[in-house]
Amino acid sequence: MTPVPKTGCYLEGLSGLTSLSATTTCLDPQAAYRRLWETWGPVAPVELGPGIPVWLVMGYREIRSVVRDELHYSRNSSNWRLIADGHIGPESGLAPIMFPRDNAYFSDGDKHRRLRAPLVAGLAGLREQHMAQVIRETCARLIERMPDEGPIDLVALYAAQVPMLTVAGLFGIAPELGDRLQACVIGLFGSGEDSAERFGEMETIVAGVISEHRTAPAEDLTTAFLNHPGHRDDGEVLASMLLMLGAGWETLQVWIAQTLRIMLTDPRFEARVRGGHLGIDDALDHVLWADPPMANQPTRWAVADTVLGGQRIARGDALILGLAAANSDSWVGGHDRRDSGNRAHLAFGVGPHACPAQRASRLIARIAVETALHRLPDARLAVPASEIPLRPSPWTRGPEHLLVTATRARF
Template sequence: MTDLTPISATTVTHDPQASYQALQDRWGLVAPVELEPGIHAWLVMGHHELCQVVRNEQLFSRDPNNWRLYTEQVVAPDSGLGPMMFPRDNAYFADGDKHRRLRGPLDDGLASLDEHRMSRFIRSTCTDLIRKFEDQGKADLVSDYAAVVPMLTVAGLFGIGMEQGEQLRQGLIALFSSAENSQEPALVIERILTGVMHARRAAPTDDLTTAFLRHPGLRDDFEIQQSMVLMISAGYETTTTWIAQTLRLMLADRRFGGRLRGGRLGLDDALDEVLWRDPPMSNMPARYALVDCELAGMPIQRGDALILGLAAANADPRVHTDDPWLEIGNRSHLAWSAGPHACPAQRAGRMITRIAVDTALHRLHDVTLALPADEVMLLPSPWTRCPASLPVRFTPSGQAHPG
């Protein structure tokens, strides 16, 4: 196939739904797209069709060893797609019994969290970060806030100190960019985590690194390290994007911001509206067809890659309307995917995002964007739509009127 739309056309635009609609008008609910020059995949955009894919491990595998373009070495070994689409020994890239074994430590670790202690840590972190700039009357709510809260929280759960946090953050940005230079920073993440593992093996503490080291479901250090990569990268990127997109909508969309500030839209309902409109992962890689089959009338061949168009599926009129009042309480969105690989950290992610947005709402007075809404730039990625920055102005805390 020639003249295919790059998948990044759906993420770098200010109107992603228009890009998805253009693909649907041309191809239907499953469309061929280009991941990088010469590397094609199918983008699944229908809600029903996407659920078919993610709930059927017998037809669609998560293991990249079933990706024909990978096994035939059509994809270059140094491809920017590597960090997100090449095999790793963690639950994200496994099926069946292996997936359940590798998923167990993640589920057990999340279940063991002291949510009250975690809540206090997040609120204290948010408050401390805002105190650093609340007297200045201006800030960047991504680099100064939305990107820092999840980093400190998720890294802290694994016993990783602040001094390595910025290295982790830069590596994670590179990992999700899938750009040509994304592999080396991704290796930095692994080196940091290996060092933490060695430290915890010598001196165990009450953190998730120690819990992973002791978990019988993880058989060797590589599986432990890769499970840490998965949990930290997914927790950081998705939560940063969720916080940033909620703050962006609050500031750029008068209807959304007015309903939220005026109390007509509860905070949890506002967070759900963001999950519908701009989910943390717009396009999620990948599933690989195990047999020749048909999906929404398109001929899928064995070994083809299928990308989950989560943001497109959320706009499917079969499950979602444009009436915000009818949609309150509707949580049939696919922001966290579905099936065996549905995100295990939805509860923790909501806690971090809710506290971060709530703290910003209450501590920043008369906050407005410092540039036109359509000039807010996005971090380059075929998978996510995280604002690169959110420069804002507000009344400095010493001048704000109480109440």
């Protein structure tokens, strides 16, 4: 690997920067983004952690130009100055999100297209009716498991469980193993202290699923991945499965939790949904515009010195895509496009790395919200709305807990 020169880096000379987490953990994120924009323009320097400066790209047009320009901006984090000089190692809490792995997410160009092809083809081949059945059963099972008495945390017991169990179901992974994978992912993205151990456990579980499918193929994503010529060996299938299981977890969790939170805290919004004036899909789109799950999407790394939004970007700099900020860029019309069926938001990304699982994740989120509305019809917040804690993450913005009282409707 060619060492990335440290000299001449304008970003690292800046001090007193706003922390990226301040945009996801404050009450009014748009005000925080506005302040940054007023000070710096559409591309602002922020701090990812102490001594870790990164660029936050907030302009809608600037994000689109970064993701489409693979000559200047790479997905491969080996290009990050802080990884190349050993400042951030595999033991870092940032490693699960930032450390390079051999999969579509961290690849560019031809290699990316080859590794992405099986994901796109596998997802396209999923039968919607079968998928809906797996998702519905999973959501119903989770509601059945909820305690009969006392407040229920709709994040821990529902929104956080649905993504892993449903995505695992699409790979033909049994619910018991899905539960174990869920515990691994929480460890992986949680404190970071045991993330290497958790990742190892996930690898063992998924490798077992692959070898079972080698001897007994099934009509699911695992078999589709094994049969796709884009994967050269089982190691690549393993990497793709781990990517899919990890990528869907936090995003879907936050999308479901944010939609339920708005229903529980905004009676007009809830009445419009329950009364059929706002469809569930439109309610989900409202969240994708107003509070996209990946508020700040990691990452692109500059592979050449360049200029973006008036800022001098040096080779080796990291750029975070400020999707939540870009959705409110006045260039795309401010706030008046929500609820209108307009899906020009950037919540799923854009360009060659845009989320390949948009159809599947919308189906999962829709069924999860619908099932909660039908099976917990009288759900009410058990704490004042102002006391709903937010997740302590620089990337996603959503409730950490959503305590409700509810009686379960039996069907």
